[in-house]
Each structure stands twice: as structure tokens, then as C-alpha cells.
Amino acid sequence: MDNYLVSARKYRPSTFKSVVGQKALTATLKNSIATDRLAHAYLFCGSRGVGKTSCARIFAKTINCEHRTPDGDACNQCASCRDFNEGRSLNIVELDAASNNSVDDIRALVDQVLVPPTSGRYRVFIVDEVHMLSTAAFNAFLKTLEEPPGYVVFVLATTEKHKIIPTILSRCQIYDFNRITIQDMIDHLSYVAQQEGITVEQSALNVIAQKADGAMRDALSIFDQVAASSMGNITYASTIDNLNVLDSAYYNRLLEAFLSQNVPDALLIYKEIRDKGFDSHFFITGLGSYFRDLMVAGNTSTLCLLEASDEAKNAMAAIASRCTPQFIYKAMDLCNDADFNYRTASNKQFLIELTLIKLCQLLSPSPNSGDGEGQLKKIEPVAQSSTATPAYQAPTAAPAATTPPTVQATAPTPTPAPTPTYSPASRPVMSAPAPQAPRPTAQPTTVRRSASPTATISIRGKIAADTADSPSATATRVELRNTPYSDNALDMTWETYIQSHPKSHILINTMRMARPQRIGEHLYLVKVENPGQQALMEQALPDIMDHIHRSLGNDYIKINIAINEGDAAPHTWNEREVLNHIIETTPYFKTFCEDLGLKLS
Ligand SMILES: [Zn+2]
Structure with missing residues (x-):
């Protein structure tokens, strides 16, 4: 983590030109500086790590620069620029409203506003996370914000524009920062790698950029982490290993299994993934995201919705061209159902395996000409009767006798409890007429289990329209969850x-x-x-x-x-803690208390 500070600071942009991924916005800012049409208050909006504070600082430096470059950037050489770069300029005041949000904090700021610059033209007041100001603080701020002295420029920054009250919004010129695109991040990381003498594989940078979720600062910190642990040679393999990302090759292989209706392969790949230590829930939501990515990659008009490098986009588009939209929609729906039912499923591995089987069956010829209901009826009997067996065996084109051994081979996974019940029961079922030798009692359980998740399948007509911009669908397989918490x-x-x-x-x-x-x-x-x-x-x-x-x-x-x-x-223990400690560390005393039903009150 030490390196993190190094790169994030070392490569912090010092001119508008070096700001990553905000070209249109920086051009507008530069233009307003060049034409000397400055507003007295700006509001910079955008998610974390996209460059709001950096831009505010560059803006402050640029409007004070003594000889700006011909294209409107700060020279970084004049006395004012040097003061800014060395962090000792008095013309920039930063307030983090997240931790200084009281009326008194704002009054202190307002007092400072009254002090004119001793050198340079403008004093710039940056208020970060301005939405965190208390209502009273907002009100104390309004008057100054409306009519500041001529030498004052306010730059307010927020990650939550919707929380800014209209009276503030109407007093500011508003700039919306983009999330930084994957390609922009990759380009910048490549540049940093080159400067640092680190060799990188582009596919590795793609993974890092995806993991950073639109925030350049995060991308740099992840980059440092990977660079540190891979000794300056960042490969795709070292990156996914380091970031605990599931290799997308697994998803590609699974897709092959689904397309060729190869159930054993699908189950074996799933086992490989579990053996690598990946959580099943993580896996199935990742698979859902993979299908979502395939869906948007399958159409040139939606390809822009795929957050990936150009190279990765083309690769996805090529894969998508092999799938019908219907197949992808249904696959997404199956993954979504598995995700939805995961928490409550008593046998989670079973739920995922069943989902994989259904995915393998999506393309098998349906007796009812392939509408949603037809698929349902066809899928359901898998574990119950022999009718599904032909569909299941079709791709292998092998005699019926080969199936049971194949299935059995997938069965003895090292995972505890659930597997034994699953394997003996499913074997006789797959080769329906065979005797139910091993453990006949186990069979009803399995059948009941398989029937219940099947009943929850629903192929919703509107899924095609919904998925393109639904938040759950845009979550990619490498995205970090970031729900607020206390x-x-x-x-x-x-x-x-x-x-x-x-x-x-x-x-x-x-x-x-x-x-x-x-x-x-x-x-x-x-x-x-x-x-x-x-x-x-x-x-x-x-x-x-x-x-x-x-x-x-x-x-x-x-x-x-x-x-x-x-x-x-x-730490001085209070009586309760002492007693607790005695109870916890002295077994006979604990039993004694339990026997008498004594509890600490
Ligand atoms: Zn300068």
C-alpha cells in the first residue's frame, strides 16, 4: 500500500492536458479561462476518483499562472505555479465538507474569503463533498456564494449531485465528470508502466481497469499492488491471481459446453472453478454478467455499453456472433434465477449444477418449437424420467451406455455432504430403466429438490428491454461491490x-x-x-x-x-468483562453457571 501513494501522487495530473478521460470538460474550462469569462462558483459532479479535486486544483493554478502556455495550460514554472506545485500557495483553500460540515466551519471559511490575495489574481476555495454540509451550514454559505469578492472563485465538488439544494445549484456553473472509460484507463496505465519501466500485458491492464470501476485513482492503486507482487512484470495470469478475478477463459469454455450441449464438461469446469477457491455465488453472478456482456456485444449499436478495451470488445463481439439473442436472454434469465435463489437454497452446489444443466439444454431441440413454456417442459423431466436423456446425450453422439460413467466421473467431487446424495441418485435416473441399486432412499429427495428450482424458472418477455441498462446487469464480473455501510x-x-x-x-x-x-x-x-x-x-x-x-x-x-x-x-476491564472472561475461560465455572441458569444482566 506504500506504493499506492507513490503512483497516485506521482501521476496526479498537473495540467488540464494530463487529466485522464475528461477532454470535453477540460477544453471548456480552458476556454473560459482563455476568454477570461470565469464564473464565481463552479460545481464539479461525478463519482469518486474521476478527477474532480485534481481539476479544481489545476483550475486554481491555471487562473493564477503568470504566463499560460499558448493552449491555455499552466506553465508550471512561474512563481505562482511553483507555489501551487509545492503546496504552499495561499491562493487555494480546501475544505473537506465530509468532516467539516458545521456552521462554524463555514463561518471560518467565509472569514477567509474576505482576505484578498497577497500575490496572484484569484483565491480559489474548494469545498469537497459539499453535499455533506448541514442545512444550517448551507444557509450560512448561500450569501457568500451569491456575491463573493471579485478575487474569489468557489469550486464545489460532490459525488451526489441530487443532494445539492436547488439554491446552490442555481448559483453554480455545473460540470459533470464522466466515469473514466476502460480504454482511457488502459492508455494511462500503459503510460505509467512505461515511465516506471514495468512490462505489462494489455489484457492484464484490462482486468485492472475493470476492477477500478471508473475511478482512475483506484486503477493506479490496483496497478501498484499488482506491480509490487509480480516483480515489475504484470501478466494476465499474475493479475487475475493477485486480484482474485476469475479467468474469463473459464466463461468462454463454459459457453462452448453450453453451445455443444455438453453437460459433463460444464460440470467439470464448474468443479475446476470451485477447486480454485472461487465462491459459487460469485461464479454464477459472474456468468450472468458474462452473458450480459455477450448480449450487448452481439449488436453493434449496443457494443458501446460493454465496458472493456477495444480489443476485448472485438473478441466479445466475435463470440457473441455465434449465439442467438434468444439463447443469451434465456441464459441471462437462468443465471438471474440462480442468483436470486442462491441465498435460500439449502444445497447451493446443486442449484448451480442444475442451472448449468439447463444452460446446456437451451439449444437442444424442443418438442414444443422452442418457446419459453416448451423449454420449461423439456427441462423439468431431466432428473425424473428418461425423456430428457436423448437431448442430454445428443452432442456426444455416443451410445447410451457412455452416459452414466461420464456423469459419475463428475460426481465424486471433494465437496462434502451434498455430493454423495446427488451422484447415486442421478445415475440411475439418467439411465432410466436401470435398477436403482445404490441407495434407493436417496432418490426421492433428489427428485424433489430438482423439481423445486425448476418450477421457479420464468422467462420474462421484457428481459431484453430491461437488461441493457439495469444496474444488476451492468455489474461486470470483476466489479467490486461498494454498498454504503456504517x-x-x-x-x-x-x-x-x-x-x-x-x-x-x-x-x-x-x-x-x-x-x-x-x-x-x-x-x-x-x-x-x-x-x-x-x-x-x-x-x-x-x-x-x-x-x-x-x-x-x-x-x-x-x-x-x-x-x-x-x-x-x-484497557481496564470492568466487572462485567472480568466475569465474562472467567466464564469464557473456565469450563467448569461456565457449566456451573449454565446449570444454574445464571446469566450476566
Ligand atoms: Zn505558471
Whole structure:
């Protein structure tokens, strides 16, 4: 993470020309500077990491520059520019409204506004996250915003334009920043790599750019992380490994299996993915996103909706040309259903495998001429009767006898409980007339299970229209979830983890004593007492993080474990904690309390 600061700062743009991905906007700003038509208040809107604050700083520097370049950029050489670049100019004042949002903070700002510049022409006041100002602070600000002294320019920045009250909006010139496109990010990362002497594969940069989700700052930080761990040689393989991204080659291979109606292949690929340690839910939503990408890539007019490098877009378009829209829509629908039912499914692996089987059957000839209902009827009998067997075997073009062994080969996966029930039951079912030798009792269970998810299939007519811009569909397989959450909510998930592991006594005791404390935007610190606890926590951390990320829907959260070095005042236990500790660490006392039904009140 040290490198992160280096690159994000080192390559922070210092002129409008070097701002990534905001050409039209910077051109307009430059033009208004060149023609000396400055507004006294600007509002910069856009998501995080797209360059709002950087542009505000460049703007402040440029309007104060003593000799601007012919194309309207700051010279970076005059005394004023040097002051700006070295962070000691008095003509720029920044206020982060996220942490300074009171009336008093605004009054202090307004007081500063009254001080004219000692050198240069303008003083620029940047108010970041301006939507966070309290209503009272907003009101205290309005008058000054409306009629500031001639030497003052306000630049307000926000990630949430809709939260800005109309009275502020109407007083500002508004600039909407774009999300940075994948191609722009790749170009900039290539440039940074070249400057740093790092070799890169373009496909790796594509993955990094997708993971950064439109924010250049994030792209640079991920880039640094990957560069650091791959010793200056960023390959596609090292990148997906480092970022825990599922190789898109898996999805391509699965598509081949679906197109050739090859169920065994599909199930085996799924097993490979699980063996690599990928979560099934992550996998199925990724598969859904893959089909969504295929859908938009399949039509030249929607190709622009695909967030990828030009190279990747063309590759996707070529793959999409092999699929019919109907196939893709139904595939998306099946993935969506699996995603929807995932949380409540008692046997999650089964749900995914069934979905994969249905995906393999989408192209098999339907007795009812292929409308949605026809597909439904055809799919349902798979595990129940022999009627589905021909469709299932068709692509292999092999005699019927080959099927059972193939299916069996996929069955003995290392995953615990569910598999044994699945394999013996499905084998006799697949070769319908065969005796139900191994475990006849298991069969009814399996049939019932398979029937219930099937009943939930619905092929909605409007899906084609909806998916193009629905937020869930635009989530790509490498996108990080970033749902807002509170410290309290995080603490709750910490607690739910504790409660769902009642048998891991030492771990949960440690977790009870050491709660996460926020130390950064998404960064928390857990202080433990000794190296033993630290090792224990480090070991459990991936599982805990998985729980937290999933519960809160936010993949940015990070937790560091550190040993409490006693720098702060030592924690003094209150009576309750002492008693709790005794109960937790003294088994016979615990039993004693439980026997008597004693509880701490
Ligand atoms: Zn200058």
C-alpha cells in the first residue's frame, strides 16, 4: 500500500492536458479561462476518483499562472505555479465538507474569503463533498456564494449531485465528470508502466481497469499492488491471481459446453472453478454478467455499453456472433434465477449444477418449437424420467451406455455432504430403466429438490428491454461491490460471525475482545493481545472478510490485525468483562453457571 501513494501522487495530473478521460470538460474550462469569462462558483459532479479535486486544483493554478502556455495550460514554472506545485500557495483553500460540515466551519471559511490575495489574481476555495454540509451550514454559505469578492472563485465538488439544494445549484456553473472509460484507463496505465519501466500485458491492464470501476485513482492503486507482487512484470495470469478475478477463459469454455450441449464438461469446469477457491455465488453472478456482456456485444449499436478495451470488445463481439439473442436472454434469465435463489437454497452446489444443466439444454431441440413454456417442459423431466436423456446425450453422439460413467466421473467431487446424495441418485435416473441399486432412499429427495428450482424458472418477455441498462446487469464480473455501510453495521456482522461459530471458542473469544476500529475509509484495525491471537486471527481472516463483504455488499472493506503494543492507555476491564472472561475461560465455572441458569444482566 506504500506504493499506492507513490503512483497516485506521482501521476496526479498537473495540467488540464494530463487529466485522464475528461477532454470535453477540460477544453471548456480552458476556454473560459482563455476568454477570461470565469464564473464565481463552479460545481464539479461525478463519482469518486474521476478527477474532480485534481481539476479544481489545476483550475486554481491555471487562473493564477503568470504566463499560460499558448493552449491555455499552466506553465508550471512561474512563481505562482511553483507555489501551487509545492503546496504552499495561499491562493487555494480546501475544505473537506465530509468532516467539516458545521456552521462554524463555514463561518471560518467565509472569514477567509474576505482576505484578498497577497500575490496572484484569484483565491480559489474548494469545498469537497459539499453535499455533506448541514442545512444550517448551507444557509450560512448561500450569501457568500451569491456575491463573493471579485478575487474569489468557489469550486464545489460532490459525488451526489441530487443532494445539492436547488439554491446552490442555481448559483453554480455545473460540470459533470464522466466515469473514466476502460480504454482511457488502459492508455494511462500503459503510460505509467512505461515511465516506471514495468512490462505489462494489455489484457492484464484490462482486468485492472475493470476492477477500478471508473475511478482512475483506484486503477493506479490496483496497478501498484499488482506491480509490487509480480516483480515489475504484470501478466494476465499474475493479475487475475493477485486480484482474485476469475479467468474469463473459464466463461468462454463454459459457453462452448453450453453451445455443444455438453453437460459433463460444464460440470467439470464448474468443479475446476470451485477447486480454485472461487465462491459459487460469485461464479454464477459472474456468468450472468458474462452473458450480459455477450448480449450487448452481439449488436453493434449496443457494443458501446460493454465496458472493456477495444480489443476485448472485438473478441466479445466475435463470440457473441455465434449465439442467438434468444439463447443469451434465456441464459441471462437462468443465471438471474440462480442468483436470486442462491441465498435460500439449502444445497447451493446443486442449484448451480442444475442451472448449468439447463444452460446446456437451451439449444437442444424442443418438442414444443422452442418457446419459453416448451423449454420449461423439456427441462423439468431431466432428473425424473428418461425423456430428457436423448437431448442430454445428443452432442456426444455416443451410445447410451457412455452416459452414466461420464456423469459419475463428475460426481465424486471433494465437496462434502451434498455430493454423495446427488451422484447415486442421478445415475440411475439418467439411465432410466436401470435398477436403482445404490441407495434407493436417496432418490426421492433428489427428485424433489430438482423439481423445486425448476418450477421457479420464468422467462420474462421484457428481459431484453430491461437488461441493457439495469444496474444488476451492468455489474461486470470483476466489479467490486461498494454498498454504503456504517461502523455499526460492520460491528453487527462481526457479531453474527461470532454467533455462527459457537464452537471456535478461542477465536470467538478473541473476536469478542478485539472489535474492528475504523482507521481509514474502508480500513479497520483489530488489535489483539499476543502473537498467538494474531496468528489465529490471520488464519480466520479470509473467512471473516468473506462474511463481512457478503453481508455488507462491500468488497472494499479491509481489516488489518495488529498486536496491541500498549501504546494507548491499557484497557481496564470492568466487572462485567472480568466475569465474562472467567466464564469464557473456565469450563467448569461456565457449566456451573449454565446449570444454574445464571446469566450476566
Ligand atoms: Zn505558471
